[in-house]
Amino acid sequence: MGKQTWKERIPTFASTLGLLVLIAAYYIIGAIRDANVAYGLKAVVNQSVVVALVATGAVFIYTLGSFDISLGAATGVSALLGAMAYNATGSLIVMFLVCIGVAVVIGFINSSLASVFNLPIFVTTVAMMSVLSAFMLILIGWNGAGDTIKVKARDVRPLDNIPFKVSMLVAYIALCWFIFTLLPTGREAKFIGGNPICAKLSGIDEKKLAIIASLISAVGIGLGAFLTIVYAPTLNKDTASSIGMDVIIAIVFGGMPVSGGPRSRILSAVVGAFSMGFLSQIMSMLNLGSGFGQMIKAAIFLLVVFIALGSQRSKLLTR
């Protein structure tokens, strides 16, 4: 095999390059507009860290060639139950454990349903999303305190700081990277995503891996739910509702193929989540308005994915 030219290498680094360009653009536009760059940076981290946590875990699911649209609703339910547990006990540790525990139970139900009954995972997660969103409404109704479930802001304020959030994200990424890169689980997941028939014939248990992937992802959802409460302690029916789609966008933006397989990378999720965060912040600095801002965001998203695809385009239309 010959040496790759720089043109051939661009797609590999397109996402990381995209993030670097966005960071540079953020500082340049911030300087021109005389914006409070440090404050904006804090907003980027606060917005991106939850998406990055959920998306990092979701990489395991996507690597298998699966798809989960219920991640946002799962985060919302975990956060609501975590907040209710805190209000009942006054313990942040209980809140943390409930967030993780609920997410794990949801992940287990999701993956078991799909594995045991051979259901298409995407439709299962669509159904799960409806159930979980409805469950959020029921939980808020049960709580009997209007349209929200609140945790006292002063109780969680000590944790609402960037070093705590970033260290939680780094620890989770390190754990996922270890499992994904150094343990057989990651290799087997890539194998299944790349060639499911061959992987099955080689003795890899697809159902077992689907459950493991969901459980690893559930830990990310639980952590995301915990940080959601810390950042915005007044929760309502829309809490974390956009995370499910943000995760898909982040993973794709980060350069991971949505079909999974050997090109999957743990860091894609982080690169994508922070790229989206910087992009949103740039849009608000430019004061373009929500509509135009979203149009430009969509165009940049498609452009980055287009570049990242590189020479992988086939003659036939992709399906």
Added chain:
Amino acid sequence: MKKPSLIRNLLLSLLIPCTVFLVLEMIAFAKGVRLFANADSWKLFFRAVANVTLTTFALSINLDSGRFDFSLGAVSMLSATVAGTLAQQWSIGPWLTLIVAIAVAALLGLVHGGVYVLTRIPPIIVSLGMALFFEGCAFAYTGGKGVSLVTRTDIIGFSRIGNYILVTVIAVSLIVLLFDYTRFGADYRALLSGQKIAVETGIREVGNALGCYAVSGALMGVVGFISLANTGSQQMSLNFGSIGIMFTAFLPMFIGGWIGRYINKRVGIMLGAVSMALISLAYARFDTASSVQSIISALLLVLFLIYLNNEYAILSRFRKKQEIKE
């Protein structure tokens, strides 16, 4: 081999809608209410049939070819927004507004398809980008205010049972004609069953895909107009707020697939939509809370999928029991 009779096929294809109707009638009887109590019930039913049928067609046209489309709701929203605004500015009547909505939606579908075939990005990803883009366009076009046609009694007056039936029958007939009796439909089916061979035999895949996106878009234009005429307004959504409409189409699509074994698949989808519309009517008549509605619909979807994906195992177990009894 003995050919299955037409009557048997007809009975099997009506099995699900009839069962749904009977079960719901029994529940209604037990609750002391009537499913079709007044003209409003009929209107709600036929509106649901029209919306669900057209959305399911729009989804399945591309999904059957492996092209998932998240942008259906956004196309419906943007086309209704443009058509509603023009109706207000030019004082055009309901039918012309409907035609404008269809034309705009077909154009949006074509743009979506164009981006897909030019970039060769996987369709699900393109649809995410296009959903965001169209939502942004609608928001920017109206400044986030949406469209209000509450003073346009002629457009609101479109919401009549006769119009719903007319629109549904025309759309289903055109879809059956296009996909079952034209060269386009034959190419579509060939690409569906063997993409590589079909392309190698000279079928124009790009043109066919563009056509599918345009037809799918046009159908969502009708859905958008029906919603606009019914509520007299079009609200804006951002950040994928428009994708919910797509999820109503999954259950009828799978039911349609099952019925399609016994009758034309397109008719199967319509019968699936009728079943779904009966359920929607029942939710309204029984005053079911929206959270409970979501849970019941999701459970029905999962239960039906469990049956579909394990049909062979379930039926063979059932047959074994029969044999043991005999």
